[in-house]
Amino acid sequence: MGVSLKDVAQRAGVSVKTVSNVVNDFPHVTPSTRARVQRAIDDLGYRPNLSARHLRKGRTGIIALAVPELGNPYFAEVAGAVIDAAVRHEHTVLLDHTAGRRELENLVSQGFRSHVIDGLILSPIELENEDLVARPAGPPMVLLGERQYDAPYDHIAIDNIAAARTAVRHLLDLGRRRIAFLGARHESERQPAHLRLQGWRAEIEANGMTPPESLVVATDGYGRRDGAVAMAAVLDRGERPDAVFAYNDMMALGAMRTLYERGLRIPEDVAVVGFDDIEEGHYGAVSLTTIAPDKAAIAELAVECLVTRITTPPSPSDEPRRIHPPYRLVVRESTRVRRG
Amino acid sequence: MGVSLKDVAQRAGVSVKTVSNVVNDFPHVTPSTRARVQRAIDDLGYRPNLSARHLRKGRTGIIALAVPELGNPYFAEVAGAVIDAAVRHEHTVLLDHTAGRRELENLVSQGFRSHVIDGLILSPIELENEDLVARPAGPPMVLLGERQYDAPYDHIAIDNIAAARTAVRHLLDLGRRRIAFLGARHESERQPAHLRLQGWRAEIEANGMTPPESLVVATDGYGRRDGAVAMAAVLDRGERPDAVFAYNDMMALGAMRTLYERGLRIPEDVAVVGFDDIEEGHYGAVSLTTIAPDKAAIAELAVECLVTRITTPPSPSDEPRRIHPPYRLVVRESTRVRRG
Numbered sequence: 303m304g305v306s307l308k309d310v311a312q313r314a315g316v317s318v319k320t321v322s323n324v325v326n327d328f329p330h331v332t333p334s335t336r337a338r339v340q341r342a343i344d345d346l347g348y349r350p351n352l353s354a355r356h357l358r359k360g361r362t363g364i365i366a367l368a369v370p371e372l373g374n375p376y377f378a379e380v381a382g383a384v385i386d387a388a389v390r391h392e393h394t395v396l397l398d399h400t401a402g403r404r405e406l407e408n409l410v411s412q413g414f415r416s417h418v419i420d421g422l423i424l425s426p427i428e429l430e431n432e433d434l435v436a437r438p439a440g441p442p443m444v445l446l447g448e449r450q451y452d453a454p455y456d457h458i459a460i461d462n463i464a465a466a467r468t469a470v471r472h473l474l475d476l477g478r479r480r481i482a483f484l485g486a487r488h489e490s491e492r493q494p495a496h497l498r499l500q501g502w503r504a505e506i507e508a509n510g511m512t513p514p515e516s517l518v519v520a521t522d523g524y525g526r527r528d529g530a531v532a533m534a535a536v537l538d539r540g541e542r543p544d545a546v547f548a549y550n551d552m553m554a555l556g557a558m559r560t561l562y563e564r565g566l567r568i569p570e571d572v573a574v575v576g577f578d579d580i581e582e583g584h585y586g587a588v589s590l591t592t593i594a595p596d597k598a599a600i601a602e603l604a605v606e607c608l609v610t611r612i613t614t615p616p617s618p619s620d621e622p623r624r625i626h627p628p629y630r631l632v633v634r635e636s637t638r639v640r641r642g
Numbered sequence: 643m644g645v646s647l648k649d650v651a652q653r654a655g656v657s658v659k660t661v662s663n664v665v666n667d668f669p670h671v672t673p674s675t676r677a678r679v680q681r682a683i684d685d686l687g688y689r690p691n692l693s694a695r696h697l698r699k700g701r702t703g704i705i706a707l708a709v710p711e712l713g714n715p716y717f718a719e720v721a722g723a724v725i726d727a728a729v730r731h732e733h734t735v736l737l738d739h740t741a742g743r744r745e746l747e748n749l750v751s752q753g754f755r756s757h758v759i760d761g762l763i764l765s766p767i768e769l770e771n772e773d774l775v776a777r778p779a780g781p782p783m784v785l786l787g788e789r790q791y792d793a794p795y796d797h798i799a800i801d802n803i804a805a806a807r808t809a810v811r812h813l814l815d816l817g818r819r820r821i822a823f824l825g826a827r828h829e830s831e832r833q834p835a836h837l838r839l840q841g842w843r844a845e846i847e848a849n850g851m852t853p854p855e856s857l858v859v860a861t862d863g864y865g866r867r868d869g870a871v872a873m874a875a876v877l878d879r880g881e882r883p884d885a886v887f888a889y890n891d892m893m894a895l896g897a898m899r900t901l902y903e904r905g906l907r908i909p910e911d912v913a914v915v916g917f918d919d920i921e922e923g924h925y926g927a928v929s930l931t932t933i934a935p936d937k938a939a940i941a942e943l944a945v946e947c948l949v950t951r952i953t954t955p956p957s958p959s960d961e962p963r964r965i966h967p968p969y970r971l972v973v974r975e976s977t978r979v980r981r982g
Contacts, residue, residue: 364736371722379713396734554924585895586902587928
């Protein structure tokens with residue numbers, strides 16, 4: 303703060319114009335001058351005025367990130383990672399939450415503040431394909447998350463079917479056969495839980511069994527309370543699963559609360575696997591086994607894709623990118639049966 | 643989306659200019675015309691282009707909110723509430739996280755993007771009074787949180803000493819006498835935990851006891867892991883508290899994890915009280931007693947203060963406002979000893 307181009311120029315013994323050329327990466331500067339200016343910049347802690355540089359190119363240097371809910375630690379953790387990645391790419395982040403509601407997702411997608419932003423990263427919940435197809439021209443947009451679309455936008459999402467199969471495989475390997483799925487939505491094939499439910503079915507069938515559909519519970523939302531209520535509903539109708547695969551960690555943690563209240567032991571009576579690897583799952587009386595998407599990779603890929611779209615003129619040969627970041631199964635106490 | 647002033651004008655049977663006058667709250671419109679236009683606006687779901695209105699007044703309609711950490715659910719929940727409050731006040735929120743580091747808090751406070759924002763809400767951790775006093779003229783700023791400053795900025799914070807005393811009183815009423823405090827910082831009188839620690843001391847002394855200083859644990863940070871490590875440190879040096887008052891819920895939940903691992907019962911052996919009322923404390927094997935600040939009130943007051951500063955020209959008689967939003971003690975299982 304307070305250090306100007308002029309201060310840098312004086313320290314380096316060059317003109318302000320030369321410092322400006324270095325800061326803006328213009329080519330006509332000798333390597334030795336560039337090095338001298340860079341040293342002065344480092345010594346003085348000078349910060350180039352990034353927004354001025356962006357503004358010269360007709361941009362604001364701001365990208366928007368719209369997530370369904372900041373109160374969901376998964377999205378809060380991803381948002382933190384996106385903000386960090388944006389800094390590395392010399393952008394700042396305007397953060398918004400859509401409550402996962404279609405009209406707000408549309409509002410964001412259709413650019414209600416496109417005058418302020420260079421591009422948008424959107425993690426949709428209820429947005430439909432027709433909404434995306436009808437999107438007017440606007441700033442570049444990159445999609446995050448498990449919803450699948452047939453629309454010309456880059457999309458970053460782990461392979462949800464494969465990840466869900468990994469989780470169910472782990473429970474089958476423990477000898478569990480009555481594996482509940484919490485967090486289904488029945489209204490639409492495109493609803494988020496669809497792919498994970500598909501993975502649950504596929505892995506059970508691959509094991510030569512019939513998926514126990516009576517253990518699939520639809521929920522209104524994806525929070526801790528939804529998980530607790532879904533688990534209670536299964537038990538109240540006399541079902542007795544020996545394992546639970548929940549749509550996400552928050553629901554898994556809610557389900558665990560119900561199991562504690564009912565006096566069921568985790569994992570001896572009911573093993574539990576979640577999805578997201580939020581930090582709170584590491585704690586609690588019984589730590590939570592989960593599928594851990596690589597959040598740092600998701601954030602970096604999303605920002606990188608978006609900045610490329612912002613800085614590269616569109617061409618007819620552009621294909622939307624479909625990128626599957628890595629994930630892994632993290633085994634903790636909720637599936638670690640103590641023996642002996 | 644897609645509804646224009648013209649659509650509203652046609653529906654209301656008035657000119658576009660009249661609709662514009664209504665939308666911009668100009669006075670020369672009859673009440674009946676205003677009502678007719680408003681009905682058309684509601685019927686069609688027309689959204690006035692707020693940013694154009696802001697821009698006409700030389701403003702952007704954007705306020706910044708800088709919190710130490712989005713991964714801390716307390717700040718994520720407050721951020722969600724601020725975004726909602728900003729919408730009610732016709733502003734959007736540019737969210738940033740400072741990692742609670744003094745240099746980043748200074749960067750934000752000193753307005754590194756003051757060209758984009760109308761005002762700033764900052765929740766500081768390490769920022770010092772001298773930093774605030776040295777702040778150059780810039781957009782209005784409102785402070786949040788427990789740090790105390792002698793500087794000309796509005797500040798919204800619950801009464802932390804009184805709230806901490808309430809928590810400790812509750813433990814004393816349960817007959818607990820060896821109450822640990824987790825999360826002290828020793829370096830500075832102004833460090834965040836200072837007031838809560840002061841409340842811990844004051845309430846124990848008011849009870850005619852000497853505060854057990856050997857049960858006060860300083861930590862490097864305020865996360866779950868810090869709480870777990872602090873709890874382990876107390877137990878490892880042979881101390882045996884019968885209660886824990888933690889600086890925040892995350893630390894309390896971390897401490898509970900350590901108690902589980904050591905086979906200590908909550909609350910029978912060690913009662914636990916946190917601070918913040920984050921949702922995850924409602925769940926877990928033992929739900930967490932906590933001090934619940936009124937987050938919606940904090941957010942509304944912060945945005946209201948800031949918007950007032952943005953829209954009202956400064957006057958020499960302005961006094962910085964010190965506002966203490968309400969809080970309450972929420973008793974859950976971590977202090978509810980089962981009898982009989």
